[in-house]
Amino acid sequence: MKARGTLAAALASAGILLAGWQAGTQAGGVSTLASGTTSSGTTGSGPTAAGATGASGTGSSGTGASGTGSSGTGASGTGSSGSASTAAGTYKGSAVQTRFGAVQVQITVASGKITDVTALQLTDDDRKSVQISNRAAPLLRSEVLSAQSADVQTISGATVTSNAYLTSLQAAIDAANL
């Protein structure tokens, strides 16, 4: 009697795990495909020239094969020229690693002001992170644009993403010598 129960339990458990595995491998395929399509280019090229304002709007999350070495070092974004003063152009912040994925932003500067913030990469390790990023990025962008600095409130419920976003942003601001 006991053996029967144990056997049935083992079979049922194995079946459930297998079904989960099966569903997981299928879902995994779909999700990589989905994130692949949402990745918007803009990476790869170095600092863009003035006036060009790569902007490309839409802070979409870009995973795919967007290189972005995981170096969490200081500003990896390089200014457009060696001149000390702030020049108009786009500046990339450092790629900040979080446990939900890397975060990297790019700012567009014109006449000493931040005119746009673009998220090159946002936390996207899982559906939840994508969801959070999609919610937090526009809010952070508008806050940053009005404050003109990285000194803004983090978004509640998206603390990790916010902190990484603002760290990367600060690196970009430093690079732009604002």
Added chain:
Amino acid sequence: MTTQRLPARPAYSNSGQPGFPTLPTDRPAGGWFTRRHRQRMVRADLLTVIAWASVAAAVALWLADGGAASISSPAGAFTAAGIVAGLAGMDLVLLMLLLAARIPYIDRTIGHDRALEFHRKLGKPSLYLLLAHGVLLATGYGLAEGLDPLSESVALWVQVPDMWLAFVSMALFIAVVATSLVAVRRRFPYEFWYVVHLLTYVAVGTSLPHQFSVGGLFAEGTWQRWYWLAVCIATGAALAYFRVLQPFVATSRHQLTVSRVEVVAPGVVNISMTGRRLHRLAGSGGRFFIWRFLAPGMWWHPHPFSLSAEPAVSGPDGAGTLRITVRNLGSGSAQLVRLRKGTRVAVEGPYGLLSTEARVRNKVVMIGAGIGITPLRALLETTPFAPGEASVLLRGHTGQELYLSNEILELCRARGARLFHLPGPRSRGRSGWLPQEAVSGGYDLRAFVPDVADSDVYVCGPAGWADSVITDAKDAGVPEDQIHHERFDW
């Protein structure tokens, strides 16, 4: 040897006894209880399957989310292991809560005491899984961010909403399991135990927010979130219904009041109660209830006692009396001697499987010691058997400790059961449950009941004594299914 032997009277017909259960005269080939027993075994298997499947399902939630694909780096592997440990650990915690929720289905299938035994067994594994969950995730997240696990934990506490609650919850879980283990060993008062266990609800409650807000698996819009919500809510509802609402309903339905407190032996009292609709308490279910006597200084103390006399319905609407027999075991039961007539009584139950529900065979043997005799008296009153097919063995240090032995003698006479009184100091050697006298005289269980292997054996008494009876019963060839024992001294 003062063994008193009451010979069975097969010729005695119990048809003239309206109070006693009657059996259909045509006995099916397998016996009266075969079908019911088979059903109970199927239910037990079903419960086993549900328990294991729920753990598998918790892990499958993660697998279905493509979790296995994330194991590509050491950080990912740690994180994955941490998530799986958390899911399995929480599932075990929910199972523990369900086992302690006194759900009738579980109670009628494996019995209240075995449910609690499983509950206890799950305590340590679930704590270890939850600890592993915390450590593995702090390590995994730390590796991904280049932090050591400790700094990562601090960062989690400070930065991530709901995470500080999760840390509080972990501390509470550790406290609950540790104190439970110590309490079992040191025999802390029941009240202490009770308060510690109330903390479990706080521990589970504080662990819930982070499961839904921090864990990506249960993000809004995922089916996993719905499943987990459903499981948590169902568990909470079961607890609220069976442990809070049901007792209130039963208490107001039966309106029990103490009608008589009578000392039957030094430190032992019969407590009779009157109430309404008692026929609803008199089903074939378990025979032990949790009583609270609603008097100042007593109402908060729950007493688990079995009936020592079946509810006797005398008036309309099930009005009647029932009785419990209580020995002065602790500070709580000492108060009961001073119980006044007219005290209202709150009741929870019935629980347990020391009842007809557990029967397998047509023949029955009841072995009781000390105050453990009293539940058998109620069982002897109701459980069906043909005259000559039941034996009752009563054990006590002295003849005085064979509580209710006169009533039991009457019942045995009326129903045609063999009765043995076994007083005297206990055997030091083998068969520790028997008196020294009986063992040295060459008596063992089979000497008293030759056909014990073909009988249901009900055992009720102190834990060590009962273990000794069960060992002898197994040696005498009684299959485990036929041994019915309920701990009453917890």
